[in-house]
Amino acid sequence: xxxxxxxxxxxxxxxxxxxxxxxxxxxxxxxxxxxxxxxxxxxxxxxxxxxxxxxxxxxxxxxxxxxxxxxxxxxxxxxxxxxxxxxxxxxxxxxxxxxxxxxxxxx
Amino acid sequence: xxxxxxxxxxxxxxxxxxxxxxxxxxxxxxxxxxxxxxxxxxxxxxxxxxxxxxxxxxxxxxxxxxxxxxxxxxxxxxxxxxxxxxxxxxxxxxxxxxxxxxxxxxxxxxxxxxxxx
Numbered sequence: 001x002x003x004x005x006x007x008x009x010x011x012x013x014x015x016x017x018x019x020x021x022x023x024x025x026x027x028x029x030x031x032x033x034x035x036x037x038x039x040x041x042x043x044x045x046x047x048x049x050x051x052x053x054x055x056x057x058x059x060x061x062x063x064x065x066x067x068x069x070x071x072x073x074x075x076x077x078x079x080x081x082x083x084x085x086x087x088x089x090x091x092x093x094x095x096x097x098x099x100x101x102x103x104x105x106x107x
Numbered sequence: 108x109x110x111x112x113x114x115x116x117x118x119x120x121x122x123x124x125x126x127x128x129x130x131x132x133x134x135x136x137x138x139x140x141x142x143x144x145x146x147x148x149x150x151x152x153x154x155x156x157x158x159x160x161x162x163x164x165x166x167x168x169x170x171x172x173x174x175x176x177x178x179x180x181x182x183x184x185x186x187x188x189x190x191x192x193x194x195x196x197x198x199x200x201x202x203x204x205x206x207x208x209x210x211x212x213x214x215x216x217x218x219x220x221x222x223x224x
Contacts (some may be wrong), residue, residue: 001170034210043203044154045215075171087154091209095169096144096156 002026002090006099012107019075021102023088028068032092035064035073037084038101044087048073080106109134109202111215117223118135119198125191129204129215136185137162142207143187145178147200155200160187184206194222 003026013019023033031051046055048064051071061076075082081099083106088099115127129143136143144159158168160178168176177190191198199222205211 017155032209035213043205043217044211045214046210046212049210049212089154094167095171096207098154098156100153 001095001099002029002093004088004090004097004099006086006088006102008102009100010105011104012105013078014107015078015080017078019078019082019104021073021088021104023066023071023073023099025069025071025090025092029090029092031067032090033064033071034089034091035062036087036089037082038087039084042094047070047086075104077105078104109206109213111213113202113204113215113218115220117219117221119194119220120224121195121222122193125189125194125217125220125222127189127202127204127220129159129187129189131185131187134216135182136180136187137182140208142167143180144205144207144211145189146203146205146211146214147198148203149197149200157189157191157202196222198222205208 005024035048038044047058047062052064061066063074065072085101085103087101110132112130119125132142142159145157157176160166160180175192180187201219203217205214
């Protein structure tokens with residue numbers, strides 16, 4: 001299985017701050033990396049697919065980059081409604097695997 | 108717009124079989140090149156992909172659960188189903204169904220299944 005790691009595991013930032021989360025795969029996964037946002041009690045929501053493509057309807061303050069084994073997810077200006085846990089997910093190989101998540105809250 | 112809804116018992120006894128159904132609305136489960144997946148999440152923990160089915164009936168399962176999983180599809184009812192046998196407390200989780208095209212979107216709202224006597 002491809003192992004996914006994320007850092008940090010949690011972060012606290014102020015409204016308007018730039019927030020960056022990294023995701024690393026245990027082997028080359030090309031661009032096959034997606035990002036999700038999960039709020040408490042809700043299903044995950046797709047934000048970014050194929051490393052850098054913004055899902056329709058998702059605010060442009062969210063972005064993703066990277067390829068191979070190293071990926072970055074960025075919120076350019078943190079908003080109160082962005083409080084959530086963020087997960088990366090690879091689909092280069094089965095089984096599909098997720099990162100352990102990064103919990104983001106407001107300082 | 109496709110929507111998914113999980114249904115099934117919220118409580119299952121240890122050693123028994125967990126059975127869940129995902130009903131797809133707003134579109135045909137047979138149309139498009141989609142897989143249909145199950146994913147679970149224990150309370151306070153991360154996401155685990157369980158397995159998927161294509162409308163042809165071909166399946167892929169997570170090796171960690173493969174010996175206990177069966178995923179099937181009923182195109183006449185626009186549904187797909189999960190059976191997980193020999194459950195233990197470790198199988199207690201919120202179970203989600205989702206459309207799978209590399210990424211998962213959309214998702215059902217999730218259903219909590221507790222394994223307890």
